[in-house]
Amino acid sequence: MARPTADVRAEIARSTFLAAATVSNIVNELVAGGVVDTVAGVGRRGAIVRVARSAGVVAGIDFGHAHVRVCFADFGGTILGSERAPLDIDRDYRDGLKLALSMLNRLVEQLHDTVSLRALGVGLPAPISADGVINSQLDPARLNRRRHEHAVSERFGVPAQVDNDGNLHALAEYAQGAGLGVRRMAYLKISSGIGAGLVLDGRIFRGRIGAAGQLGHLTIDEDGPLCRCGSRGCLESYVGGTSLTQQFSSFESGLTVREFVDRAVEGDLGARRLIEDAGRHLDRAAAALAQIFPPELIVVGGDMAKAGDVLLAGVRDGLRRHALEPNAVCTEVARATVGARAPAVGAVRAALEAVTI
Structure with a gap:
């Protein structure tokens, strides 16, 4: 989901080739749903449309060969927090998910706002088939031959997107x-x-x-x-x-x-x-x-x-x-320029695709 920060409705209409009335109706629906806010612009500019923090957050988890990194972001993709911890490659996948959940909870608590997790992206350093199954015995999260998205969704209670870490990076x-x-x-x-x-x-x-x-x-x-x-x-x-x-x-x-x-x-x-x-x-x-x-x-x-x-x-x-x-x-x-947390950032972007409004 692109973030239309600092764009008035007319500018959104021009960039999307939609009629101004259509954009206005969509924005009104998003405002009513708590997804975006509108604030008064400066000078002649109309109302600025921005992602509402109350809409929730998404998270990305990167399981590496010896670490787990968690990032979470608003609906505009802005990273609000990140944490990394060592991960024993021989740990059971349930332990890896439990560790990631505790890290995510700790990060969200630091916001001092009541927000809900809406979707999750997960990166794994192993080949993943189109139906979400690992074709390798080298997965540190221990999700071998499992439907990862089901396992992750069940643990976190939100829609999940699982992909190879190379794709997410x-x-x-x-x-x-x-x-x-x-x-x-x-x-x-x-x-x-x-x-x-x-x-x-x-x-x-x-x-x-x-x-x-x-x-x-x-x-x-x-x-x-x-x-x-x-x-x-x-x-x-x-x-x-x-x-x-x-x-x-x-x-x-x-x-x-x-x-x-x-x-x-x-x-x-x-x-x-x-x-x-x-x-x-x-x-x-x-x-x-x-x-x-x-x-x-x-x-x-x-x-x-x-x-x-x-x-x-x-x-x-x-x-x-x-x-x-x-x-x-x-x-x-x-x-590369994004840095060490790039797979988690990519997982965040994948999570945004899984958000349902």
Whole structure:
């Protein structure tokens, strides 16, 4: 739902191509339902239409491999609060939902207003089919083979939208980040593992079974190391932060992915070499995207993206070397801008789609 903050009714009519009387009737219905407020404008401006806080809030939950993050927002998508907590990957999914619920309740209590939760979006780092079922044993929320939306709705008592975290991160970057104004965009999340989200003509592209974008499990060496998915030589085994930190552990053990990337940024030659190599492995995958799904922009996010050009230079070089020149020239590469809470922000935007007035 777009937020028409500071738009008078006539301006809304012009931007939506609706008759002024139609807009006026719709606004009156929304005001009567407590969804929007109207306040007097300044000078000649008519009444300003804005989302009413009393309409309720929506929330987004991001279940990562080792964390859970909760954001909640008003109907305009403005983030009102956010909280992050560690999450044991081996916890039962009910424990994960219980933790998220307690975090959300704590955030809403800080508003000091009586508001109701109207819808919820959830991001999971696993492939999710079109009917809402995970096709992986790697889900930290432990919702394997369950109808997630039913489970989440039952726990929170509101409509729910569940999606892959790569899709939600792509949605956040497209709506308010590096992809703002772009119609075709590919988002690559390079963190502990690898995820991807594809935006086609302004909409998330999920494919027929809902599992599009699983770039991390593209085989680049059939004789390579065993991947957590059960295959060998997956891209994630060469580019994922967990794999790189394990390789770096002979020099310094116990580092998180973020700490490892910090070492590279600070000039550690071993860490930089590993990330440079990761960029070169990533280049062919980026070139394949440019050939098959020619995006205007490839956005790289996740913990590894903090390495900046140490990683992105390989992606740009791969486009130049392995993609047809017209596709390479028309595809920009940029670092994500929304930040670590992007999947939760994307989940908030997905929740807005589930709100019923």
